[in-house]
Amino acid sequence: MSINVPAKDWFKAPSGFERVWIGLALMWCLVMFLAMPYWHFRGKQNSTGEAYTVSPTDFARRVQREIDTRKVGEESGVPIVEPPPGGDAYLQARMWQYWPILKLKQNQTYRLHISSTDLQHGFSLQPMNMNFQILPGYDHVLTITPTSAGTFPIICNEFCGIGHHAMTGRIIVE
Amino acid sequence: MGEAAATLPIPATPETGLLEGNHAKDAVRVCETTGLSVCLNAQLFIRLNAVMAVVCLLIGGVAAILVALTRWPAVHLLPAEWFYRVLTAHGLNMLIFWIIFMEIAILYFAGTVPLKSRLASKPLAWISFVLMVAGAAVVNAMIWMGRADVLMTSYAPIQADPLFYLGVILFAVGALLGVINYFATVYIAKRDKTYAGSMPLVTFGATCAAIIAVAALLHGAAIYVPTFLWSIGVIDHIDPAFYRSVWWGLGHMSQQINVCAMVSIWYLIGTLTVGSKPLNQAVCRGAFVLYVLFINLASAHHLLVDPGVSAGWKIWNTSYAMYLAVLASMIHGFTVPASIEVALRRKGFKGLFGWLAGAPWKNPAFSGMVLSVVIFGFIGGITGVTLGTEQINILAHNTLRIPGHFHATVVGGTSLAFMALAYYVVPLIFQREYVAKSLVRLQPYMFGIGIIMVSLGLSFAGSYGVPRRHWDVEFTGATLSAGFDPSIHILLGIMGIGAILAFTGLLTFILTTVITVFFGRSNAGKPMEAW
Numbered sequence: 001m002s003i004n005v006p007a008k009d010w011f012k013a014p015s016g017f018e019r020v021w022i023g024l025a026l027m028w029c030l031v032m033f034l035a036m037p038y039w040h041f042r043g044k045q046n047s048t049g050e051a052y053t054v055s056p057t058d059f060a061r062r063v064q065r066e067i068d069t070r071k072v073g074e075e076s077g078v079p080i081v082e083p084p085p086g087g088d089a090y091l092q093a094r095m096w097q098y099w100p101i102l103k104l105k106q107n108q109t110y111r112l113h114i115s116s117t118d119l120q121h122g123f124s125l126q127p128m129n130m131n132f133q134i135l136p137g138y139d140h141v142l143t144i145t146p147t148s149a150g151t152f153p154i155i156c157n158e159f160c161g162i163g164h165h166a167m168t169g170r171i172i173v174e
Numbered sequence: 175m176g177e178a179a180a181t182l183p184i185p186a187t188p189e190t191g192l193l194e195g196n197h198a199k200d201a202v203r204v205c206e207t208t209g210l211s212v213c214l215n216a217q218l219f220i221r222l223n224a225v226m227a228v229v230c231l232l233i234g235g236v237a238a239i240l241v242a243l244t245r246w247p248a249v250h251l252l253p254a255e256w257f258y259r260v261l262t263a264h265g266l267n268m269l270i271f272w273i274i275f276m277e278i279a280i281l282y283f284a285g286t287v288p289l290k291s292r293l294a295s296k297p298l299a300w301i302s303f304v305l306m307v308a309g310a311a312v313v314n315a316m317i318w319m320g321r322a323d324v325l326m327t328s329y330a331p332i333q334a335d336p337l338f339y340l341g342v343i344l345f346a347v348g349a350l351l352g353v354i355n356y357f358a359t360v361y362i363a364k365r366d367k368t369y370a371g372s373m374p375l376v377t378f379g380a381t382c383a384a385i386i387a388v389a390a391l392l393h394g395a396a397i398y399v400p401t402f403l404w405s406i407g408v409i410d411h412i413d414p415a416f417y418r419s420v421w422w423g424l425g426h427m428s429q430q431i432n433v434c435a436m437v438s439i440w441y442l443i444g445t446l447t448v449g450s451k452p453l454n455q456a457v458c459r460g461a462f463v464l465y466v467l468f469i470n471l472a473s474a475h476h477l478l479v480d481p482g483v484s485a486g487w488k489i490w491n492t493s494y495a496m497y498l499a500v501l502a503s504m505i506h507g508f509t510v511p512a513s514i515e516v517a518l519r520r521k522g523f524k525g526l527f528g529w530l531a532g533a534p535w536k537n538p539a540f541s542g543m544v545l546s547v548v549i550f551g552f553i554g555g556i557t558g559v560t561l562g563t564e565q566i567n568i569l570a571h572n573t574l575r576i577p578g579h580f581h582a583t584v585v586g587g588t589s590l591a592f593m594a595l596a597y598y599v600v601p602l603i604f605q606r607e608y609v610a611k612s613l614v615r616l617q618p619y620m621f622g623i624g625i626i627m628v629s630l631g632l633s634f635a636g637s638y639g640v641p642r643r644h645w646d647v648e649f650t651g652a653t654l655s656a657g658f659d660p661s662i663h664i665l666l667g668i669m670g671i672g673a674i675l676a677f678t679g680l681l682t683f684i685l686t687t688v689i690t691v692f693f694g695r696s697n698a699g700k701p702m703e704a705w
Contacts, residue, residue, distance in 0.1 A: 002375040002441035003288040010455035025504040029497035036493040051481030120329045122572045129639035131571040133480045135414040140481035153656035157572035157641030165646040168656045
């Protein structure tokens with residue numbers, strides 16, 4: 001009984017079906033344990049976690065400099081910036097907008113710097129549904145290579161106040 | 175001679191027929207159903223904590239249906255401001271207050287009744303209870319007054335009223351004192367030799383829950399104290415990455431308290447309803463120890479797509495140790511049903527499934543426990559392991575797949591197990607027969623099926639990218655438009671209908687239990703009636 005003191009000799013090895021089950025479960029755990037690091041290196045889908053400390057003011061200034069020098073258009077009042085292929089792209093998350101719109105070239109690799117200048121935000125690229133956490137004070141660097149052309153909405157998926165649901169952005173790939 | 179006998183001290187064996195225990199003469203009663211001795215002080219605090227748990231469950235439940243009816247786009251009930259406010263209330267009342275009040279009640283039970291011991295300290299139990307009630311009241315006041323629209327995680331630098339953090343701290347200190355009282359009870363039971371040998375399995379599981387609770391509550395102090403100081407201006411900066419990593423030391427570990435408590439309840443109900451015995455105590459106990467050693471590291475999977483922590487750290491913490499905690503759940507998922515099968519076969523039920531047909535399905539304690547095992551194991555376990563994988567987490571982080579997972583573990587698993595426990599324990603501890611028994615028999619199915627629909631609806635909508643904690647899937651008012659595959663409307667509709675069903679089940683549980691406690695037919699002096 002689970003509410004009574006067990007027999008004195010309770011400490012014994014499992015047997016029968018119980019032993020088989022534990023063996024199977026343990027083997028499955030080992031497979032999972034090896035699969036995750038293996039696929040990190042083999043699958044090349046994961047961020048290396050590259051990040052730097054940055055002050056929100058410095059990051060906002062850097063984004064503004066990109067807009068001043070590389071702006072190629074505007075949509076609904078949001079500037080469109082075309083970063084150099086193979087170079088660095090900057091995206092600012094703030095209440096309640098992703099700023100600016102980035103225009104990238106297909107099959108080119110970019111270092112995408114994302115940071116917040118106020119609260120925590122969630123970078124969620126649709127419709128492929130890729131999600132990253134964005135923190136103020138941290139420059140989160142994602143090395144990305146867009147493989148398909150189109151217009152991809154960015155939404156915010158970390159609560160950032162009353163206007164959170166209207167926080168969107170855009171990446172255009174040509 | 176007669177006079178000499180009269181002056182003898184009160185015999186160690188009270189006249190109630192007890193042979194063991196360290197109870198004072200008038201501080202104990204014998205349960206007429208189970209024959210167990212019940213410490214009256216423990217009984218008082220089990221009742222008090224259970225009542226507060228149900229009060230918080232009701233607040234959290236009303237918040238739940240409001241949240242669900244807002245996330246169902248066809249209804250979209252609340253305005254944005256109230257949605258986030260009610261969501262904050264839902265998270266704290268359900269995940270923290272309902273569950274921890276209930277767990278303190280369970281600890282007071284597990285430390286006294288199976289060990290035949292008295293509760294270590296009545297004053298400490300009072301202080302613990304008062305602090306927890308005060309904390310829960312202050313937090314609720316702040317939320318409903320609109321001064322803490324920060325959601326359960328209150329990720330800095332978003333800031334609430336200082337009283338909000340203070341309320342959480344009060345509650346946590348109260349809970350910690352309750353846990354200390356539990357350890358003191360286990361200590362005096364050992365000292366007074368109220369039992370010989372190893373402690374019973376249920377108490378062992380509860381002890382594991384209590385150890386994890388200490389670690390979780392210390393993490394809570396480590397993050398809420400600085401955050402409180404920051405909110406009153408003593409500290410000028412809280413690093414958001416630091417906040418997240420320490421907060422999840424509390425946030426994730428506190429869910430493992432639930433797991434330990436829930437698994438202990440599975441074993442307890444198995445014993446109480448069908449007389450099951452753990453097949454191999456070493457296996458069951460070893461699995462509990464795996465939770466204590468490894469589950470805390472699983473909190474790293476909340477940070478799988480965060481900046482500031484390296485890929486190596488993420489992989490190490492989520493692959494190596496988390497799977498050993500998963501192994502523990504896989505073991506319990508085998509041993510609990512297996513011990514029930516063995517017990518039923520011993521009663522003479524035969525055939526591949528004959529024992530299942532012979533199980534006491536009419537007893538809501540039993541059916542609730544079985545549904546809890548199934549929902550926790552199959553839906554909660556599979557989604558949890560999936561989401562905790564580095565590769566898949568990119569697709570799932572902060573989407574509805576996350577609440578889809580933890581509604582299966584915490585609601586379909588833990589909350590349903592607690593309800594099942596209530597169906598067995600309320601008639602014993604309050605000594606009253608349940609009212610509306612035919613309705614109560616249906617309740618676990620109502621609640622369980624509702625939660626399965628909620629969980630699956632959320633999970634599949636999340637796989638289309640729908641974020642959690644988000645008021646409007648149409649992005650009304652956004653400068654740049656966004657949207658999702660139209661099929662999410664069906665999935666969120668399934669979630670909404672499931673939520674209505676589960677909420678009906680929740681109200682059924684609360685109403686029947688409250689009416690039973692106050693107006694149920696007394697069964698004092700005789701065994702509880704069969705379901």
